[in-house]
Amino acid sequence: MTILYLDADGCPVKEEAYRVAERYGLHTFVVANAWLRVPESAAIERVTVGDRLDEADDWIAERAKPGDIVVTSDIPLADRAIKAGARVVTPDGRVLDARTIGDVLATRNLMTDLREAGTIRGGGRPFGKAERSRFLEALDRVIVAISRGR
Numbered sequence: 001m002t003i004l005y006l007d008a009d010g011c012p013v014k015e016e017a018y019r020v021a022e023r024y025g026l027h028t029f030v031v032a033n034a035w036l037r038v039p040e041s042a043a044i045e046r047v048t049v050g051d052r053l054d055e056a057d058d059w060i061a062e063r064a065k066p067g068d069i070v071v072t073s074d075i076p077l078a079d080r081a082i083k084a085g086a087r088v089v090t091p092d093g094r095v096l097d098a099r100t101i102g103d104v105l106a107t108r109n110l111m112t113d114l115r116e117a118g119t120i121r122g123g124g125r126p127f128g129k130a131e132r133s134r135f136l137e138a139l140d141r142v143i144v145a146i147s148r149g150r
Contacts, residue, residue, distance in 0.1 A: 001027065002146050005060045005086075007072035008032040012127050013091045013135045017071055018044060020139050024147075029063075031056045067146055069139070075101075075108040087142045092127070093134025095142060 004026045006017055014030065018039055021028045030038050031047045033056055038046045049055040057077040064070050066085030072078055078088040078096050088096040096104060114120045 001067075002143065003063075003068045004028040005064055005068065005070045005081075006030045007056060007060060007070065007074055007077060008036055009034070009056060011071065011073070011091060013071065013132060016132060016136055017139065020136065020143070024143050026069075026143070029060075031059050069142055069146070071139070075105050079105055087146065089135065089138050089142055091135055092131040093136075093138040095138050 002024075004017065004021050006014060006028065008014060008030045009032045011017075014036075018028065018041075020026075021043065022041070026043065028044045029047050030036060030044060031049065033049055033051050035048050036046060038044050047056075047059060049059050054077075057072075057074055057080070060070055060072075061077060061080040061084065064081045064084045064086035068081075068086040070078065070081040070086050070088050071091065072081070072088065073090050073092075078090070079101050081088050082096060082098055082101050088101075090096065094104075
């Protein structure tokens with residue numbers, strides 16, 4: 001049975017993920033460093049971990065397995081989940097896999113170095129309807145692929 005893990009701290013698509021998970025009957029773990037309100041459902045389980053750096057990531061990475069889905073924008077967590085055999089969907093609708101994670105991880109590390117050096121300033125692009133739509137489409141596509149054994 002597919003399990004959906006939400007790296008919920010700062011995740012902008014929790015409500016969308018809940019709706020899709022309900023439609024497909026997926027058990028969902030909402031993992032965060034602080035208490036979060038989640039819908040009243042036997043299929044949605046809130047997991048509040050401690051405030052140690054990467055504690056939510058560690059909780060997810062230790063449990064994700066082949067056939068599961070991890071929703072995260074944290075690229076190192078995505079890498080760990082993919083190595084465990086899970087599928088990864090980012091909140092902006094990218095599906096990361098073994099073929100793409102190396103480039104994404106290298107880009108993330110380069111951007112971190114450039115920000116730390118002061119070469120790049122400012123945040124990312126705004127998150128809006130287009131990103132939500134891409135997320136919903138990608139999550140649906142991954143769930144269907146898993147259910148068909150692909």
